[in-house]
Amino acid sequence: MSETKIIKTTCSTCGPCCEVDAYVKDGRLVAVEGARNTPMQSGGLCAKGAAAAQYVYNKERILYPMKQTGRKGEGRFERISWDEAYDLIADRLLRIREEYGARSTVFYAGYSKWYRPALLRLANAYGSPNFCTESSTCFQAAALAWRAVFGNGICRPDLGNAKTLLIWSSNLYHTNTPMSKAFQELKERGVKVIDVDPRHTVTAHDADLHLKLIPGTDGALALSMAQVIIEEDLYDKEFVDKYVYGFEEYREYVREFPPEKAEKITGVPAEKIRQAARTYAGNGPAGLMFSASPVVHHLNGVQNYRAVFSLIALTGNYDIEGGNRTMPGPFSPANEFGQIRRFDGEEAIGQREFPVWYDLSCDEAQCVRLADHILEEKPYPVRALFAMGLNHRMWPQPEYLKGALLKLDFYVNAELFMSESSSAADLILPACTSYEREQVHVGRGGRFFFSNRAIEPVGEGKNDIEIIMEVFRRMKLKDPTLQDEILEGGYEAYMEHILKPSGLTLEELRSHPEGMMGKNLFPPAVKTYEKEPFHTPSGKVEFKSLVLEQYKDSHGYDGLPVYHDFRENTAVDREEYPLILNTGSRKPQLFHSRLYRMLWLKNIEAVPLVEIHPEDGRKYGVHDRETVRVTSPAGEIKGTVSYNIQGNPGVVYIYHGSAEGDANELIGKDYLDPISGFPGFKGYFCKIEKIADLSGGLS
Numbered sequence: 001m002s003e004t005k006i007i008k009t010t011c012s013t014c015g016p017c018c019e020v021d022a023y024v025k026d027g028r029l030v031a032v033e034g035a036r037n038t039p040m041q042s043g044g045l046c047a048k049g050a051a052a053a054q055y056v057y058n059k060e061r062i063l064y065p066m067k068q069t070g071r072k073g074e075g076r077f078e079r080i081s082w083d084e085a086y087d088l089i090a091d092r093l094l095r096i097r098e099e100y101g102a103r104s105t106v107f108y109a110g111y112s113k114w115y116r117p118a119l120l121r122l123a124n125a126y127g128s129p130n131f132c133t134e135s136s137t138c139f140q141a142a143a144l145a146w147r148a149v150f151g152n153g154i155c156r157p158d159l160g161n162a163k164t165l166l167i168w169s170s171n172l173y174h175t176n177t178p179m180s181k182a183f184q185e186l187k188e189r190g191v192k193v194i195d196v197d198p199r200h201t202v203t204a205h206d207a208d209l210h211l212k213l214i215p216g217t218d219g220a221l222a223l224s225m226a227q228v229i230i231e232e233d234l235y236d237k238e239f240v241d242k243y244v245y246g247f248e249e250y251r252e253y254v255r256e257f258p259p260e261k262a263e264k265i266t267g268v269p270a271e272k273i274r275q276a277a278r279t280y281a282g283n284g285p286a287g288l289m290f291s292a293s294p295v296v297h298h299l300n301g302v303q304n305y306r307a308v309f310s311l312i313a314l315t316g317n318y319d320i321e322g323g324n325r326t327m328p329g330p331f332s333p334a335n336e337f338g339q340i341r342r343f344d345g346e347e348a349i350g351q352r353e354f355p356v357w358y359d360l361s362c363d364e365a366q367c368v369r370l371a372d373h374i375l376e377e378k379p380y381p382v383r384a385l386f387a388m389g390l391n392h393r394m395w396p397q398p399e400y401l402k403g404a405l406l407k408l409d410f411y412v413n414a415e416l417f418m419s420e421s422s423s424a425a426d427l428i429l430p431a432c433t434s435y436e437r438e439q440v441h442v443g444r445g446g447r448f449f450f451s452n453r454a455i456e457p458v459g460e461g462k463n464d465i466e467i468i469m470e471v472f473r474r475m476k477l478k479d480p481t482l483q484d485e486i487l488e489g490g491y492e493a494y495m496e497h498i499l500k501p502s503g504l505t506l507e508e509l510r511s512h513p514e515g516m517m518g519k520n521l522f523p524p525a526v527k528t529y530e531k532e533p534f535h536t537p538s539g540k541v542e543f544k545s546l547v548l549e550q551y552k553d554s555h556g557y558d559g560l561p562v563y564h565d566f567r568e569n570t571a572v573d574r575e576e577y578p579l580i581l582n583t584g585s586r587k588p589q590l591f592h593s594r595l596y597r598m599l600w601l602k603n604i605e606a607v608p609l610v611e612i613h614p615e616d617g618r619k620y621g622v623h624d625r626e627t628v629r630v631t632s633p634a635g636e637i638k639g640t641v642s643y644n645i646q647g648n649p650g651v652v653y654i655y656h657g658s659a660e661g662d663a664n665e666l667i668g669k670d671y672l673d674p675i676s677g678f679p680g681f682k683g684y685f686c687k688i689e690k691i692a693d694l695s696g697g698l699s
């Protein structure tokens, strides 16, 4: 009998890429534990990671390349060889480019980030401006808000030196497990923690002050804190005088938000607003921890986060020790590799409607309008989609997108699983998990580590970058932006290439399972603005954004971080739909659509829950565990009531991504932040009605 081997590898079942020890026997993954003997892990693991074997050997894994044989969307496939698959892709994509132009092909990446730089290269080399990712609903709106204020680099809170930490909507115990250790250390040090969250989460439980606001009212709360800080003379005059543009107009504007008025808008008691303002401004240095999504999943999302980010500059906590600053780190190889911009000169999806996305955001197209673009063919048709991990349930009204996918001339999806979105494809390709591939990783603080392949790929699975490279070769593309032809060089050369700026070699890294510090690190620096102006049009921190202001007449954007209340600013009949609908606040055992197929995880909550406050239960005549219909102006779903007292009455919480009751069926596809294009996932409207007595789903 063979021995069980322990192999140092990574889990990337969700985002963070945690280092793990994989237990492998007879070539099979039998168990996973958090890595021992590395600086970041101590043997612990989250529930999703511990269920790795159910992920890797899931019966829905795609094992071979498969071609649709029936009618499109019917889900009938036949196995073909990789060779045939590559030829088919090259042939179809080249013909579509010839006939309709390169922009008619969209390159898309779902939530798995590691291969994106290579996919962007492929899109560039092919010549399409339409490279887009799941960031069309995640992080990039927060980045956009940040850049509108500070111009460049996103600064994280300096947890090691802060005396106060203001957490603005992050439930890190559930969403960023590796961070929870740092958070506990900070608590032990006696750092004051303020948490802004509509629910009393585990993270809020650990806070000194919890501001339990009504979802989507973040802007009013931040402006009110600013009002207190300015009125009580707690702001950093020197920094503001020297480095801030638009302060006088901002000061005038925030006068409209005294805490008593903000209390009415946000539901947060005026005294708590004052206390938070005084602590954040007075007990510095203070860091602000923000999140990729909840604040920007609202119609006024970008402006709300701009109001929040402005507090950093107002209190002089920008780029100082213990505030928000560029942390010392490596010359990030992944970024260096990906930093080739989108193909310029052609109008990308969403560009006309969301121009600031293109001015400030990133290398990507805003694909929230993908379905409209396919169906309406305006301003030009989209005919093909080369996707990796596309899940239509990410979008509001997912069936609308699914219908549009069926209209494409050619749609290929590389996936781990035979997902619903894969079944609509002409061709599906088997991708592989982190356990089945090698990978170079950049950890926190400039530490690099190598992730071994723990097992051979399941079926004929391939790593996404190898797939991209072969598609590139078969189309005989040239990467116009690179001297060394990196996509032609093979995966080994690719890993070498991304490691190059760190000063480490692949050989060195492979022989150091504990990881290595990069040789070329950014030296720790503070107050970088003293040497270099901010990368904004004014060269200063912009409380009044000149980029947004340009579009005042054409798009109605305001330069100040103005507050518009989503409850007033809507065509929805509130008598018909009295409840606020907040979707997708994370659960520790789920990850969007991908983990419902893992029974160990799914059965923790076997049915889709509609979480309501008991007061609402009484008001609308529905009880815990009853089956209810949830209706919004966009659609309806069924779910099981779960009484929950974490939040306030008046708000319903539902998770997304499950075919059995997807919250996204309820969100209107045109209910978007006009600046970022982000859907209002966390601030729509609904009603609930009882349809049966006992769901029987929960025991």
Ligand SMILES: Nc1nc2c(c(=O)[nH]1)N[C@H]1C(S)=C(S)[C@@H](COP(=O)(O)OP(=O)(O)OC[C@H]3O[C@@H](n4cnc5c(=O)[nH]c(N)nc54)[C@H](O)[C@@H]3O)O[C@H]1N2
Pocket (backbone or CB within 6 Å): 014, 015, 111, 138, 139, 168, 169, 170, 171, 172, 174, 175, 176, 196, 197, 198, 199, 201, 214, 215, 216, 217, 218, 291, 292, 293, 294, 295, 298, 582, 584, 585, 586, 587, 588, 589, 590, 591, 592, 682
């Ligand atoms: N287990 C698990 N972890 C995940 C994910 C997952 O699906 N599952 N997803 C990953 C992804 S893609 C992302 S973007 C991150 C998100 O990471 P987080 O932002 O930390 O996660 P959320 O739970 O979405 O939101 C955090 C908190 O925001 C609160 N919130 C909801 N609406 C509002 C609002 O309007 N204003 C404010 N201030 N707070 C609000 C919620 O109550 C919640 O407690 O998580 C990542 N980690």
Ligand SMILES: Nc1nc2c(c(=O)[nH]1)N[C@H]1C(S)=C(S)[C@@H](COP(=O)(O)OP(=O)(O)OC[C@H]3O[C@@H](n4cnc5c(=O)[nH]c(N)nc54)[C@H](O)[C@@H]3O)O[C@H]1N2
Pocket (backbone or CB within 6 Å): 110, 111, 112, 134, 137, 138, 139, 292, 293, 297, 388, 389, 390, 391, 392, 393, 394, 395, 414, 415, 416, 417, 419, 431, 432, 433, 464, 583, 584, 585, 591, 592, 593, 594, 656, 657, 663, 664, 667, 681
């Ligand atoms: N209602 C509502 N909707 C939301 C949100 C919300 O809060 N509420 N949150 C939004 C946010 S922040 C995000 S980030 C998105 C996430 O939305 P998605 O990116 O759609 O997330 P997943 O469901 O994880 O789907 C990604 C797919 O990628 C596949 N996959 C995983 N790893 C790999 C890999 O290595 N290679 C390949 N080729 N495929 C892989 C998975 O099997 C899965 O089918 O959802 C957004 N949608």
Ligand code: SF4
Pocket (backbone or CB within 6 Å): 011, 012, 013, 014, 015, 016, 017, 018, 045, 046, 047, 048, 049, 050, 177, 178
């Ligand atoms: S948080 Fe859990 S599931 Fe996500 S990568 Fe880390 S161990 Fe894996």
Ligand SMILES: [Mo]
Pocket (backbone or CB within 6 Å): 137, 138, 139, 292, 293
């Ligand atoms: Mo996200």
